[in-house]
Amino acid sequence: MQLTVLGCRSGMPAGGSPSSGYLVDTGRTRLLLDCGPGIATALSAVDGPLDGVVITHLHIDHCYDLLPLGKALLKPMLRFPGAPEFGGECAPVPLLVPAGAKELFARWSQLFPIASMPVLNRAFEVAYDVREYAPGELFEFGDCAVELHELVHSAPNCGIRVTDGERTLAYTGDTGMTDALVKLAAHADVFLCEATLRATDTTGHGHLSAAEAGRVAAEAAVGELVLTHFASTEPDWLHGLLTDAGSEFDGPIRLAEAGKTLTC
């Protein structure tokens, strides 16, 4: 199982990195986890079809590029006579989203209408097979089993646990501290954990510090901790996240880096 970091910034893109988006590839199955601003572009640089998209929560930095990605998936259906990339069909990609997303998509897809190419106004109907999930639900995509674990955030957010039968990746999306994190990450080979902050979140919004990420990694006995969702691009600040997490977790720790692929 390979994990490609497409973007790893909290909020809007910064320092040349898109917001949240991660591609999981088992060799048989390719899943996109989250789709923030910049991810449609980053994904376009990685060849291959998608077998599914899973969105942790409906904050803009985790889902904004679903519309341009959907329109990109529709590209074969457009008619540009003579151009080789056009004139085909589009197989809908399963899209798992939190409850309420379908209503949002219905409004969203009405924006920027193109009368001469009406299929482009139907990205969420044609490019995707949209399924609203409930916390605790299980799904299968190819050789991958996907579990959704409810965490705590200012919008409903489910962490994602993906296993291909041999290797397991756990990803938080956005969350504050909760016992559910340990269940999400339990014995995962790679724990891709948000570490937005260097101090404990006192705002109630729901984010982790790097030390808290390390504490969960230790309790869950994960194989490797990958910190992500950074609030700053400042190098010393980023290095400090490693120090903070390392004070709680003895195993290997690394920082997510846009464009980099790691083996789970």
Ligand SMILES: [Zn+2]
């Ligand atoms: Zn969020």
